[in-house]
Amino acid sequence: MLRRSVPALLVLAVLPALAACTPTIAVDAAPDAADPACAPVMLALPDVVAGDLEKAKTTSQATAAWGEGGAAVTLRCGVTPPGPSPDCQRVESSGGTVDWIVESNDEGTWRFTTYGREPAVEVVIPATVRETHSSSFVADLAQAVGRVEATKSCT
Template identity: 45%
Template sequence: MEHAVAPAARRWFATALIALGVALATAGCSPAVPMDAAVDASSPDCAAVTVRLPDVLASGTSAEQAERETNAQATGAWGSPASVLLRCGVEAPGPTTDRCVSVDGVDWVIDESDEPRYRFTTYGRTPAVEVLVDNDVVSGTTVIAELSPAVAVIPATGECTTTGTSIEDAIG
């Protein structure tokens, strides 16, 4: 004797199979970007930064950079492959002779030693935020301008003494 399956049960089962297939197919499209959490990543200030990070960064030089999932607390990544990496909770930089620019009230020290990959680290904010930018893919100027509002939630306790250089002049 055959068992009859109700049409509603068949539709539910078919819908569930389709949903599972879609979930499995899209799960492997964009794996999490592997990153290491910074020492002070568990700071409430880092949590405040993380929830304010933009979903997309306009690159200024090419296509927009979509946010990617990361595997570490208080981090962010954009682009595929990732061209912008952010870590909150890094050690605040001390006095330096590296260039420092102010963008929307946030001071950033620029490490150009691995050009065209630039490291921007907030100055005068604890915990500090570090942003690595591949300037061949995305404009560091644009990235820092778009991330500064999120980072500004960390109270400033100091500032660079020489911020006369504009960010455009600093990284071309």
């Protein structure tokens, strides 16, 4: 009987080592991350975005990340809904239509925040990702983000 338990012990010893290989990305929770409307969004997110950025573990509730630390696309559900903006863009895809407020900073990071949905969802694409990937993959998030009903649209 001792022989049968040795492989089980080996598996138990190896599992933590394998789990340590999975990257964990630090993402701060949004102010309303505990909003129950975030749960369906999080459950519907794709495992891969932009063709090759795989989903990673994150450190906070209602957050997601794809890629590797320092070069990861991050998503937070429960951010403060933005007001009307000239930077509002409608993105249509097979997954649905989502209006986003699109902003960039001096470092080349782009921030997409849903407009007309509460809670709002924010997607941040760092310059390191934009160097090698188009930001058009935000359209692939429409099916998940669309789980929060739109009450306003870009005008």
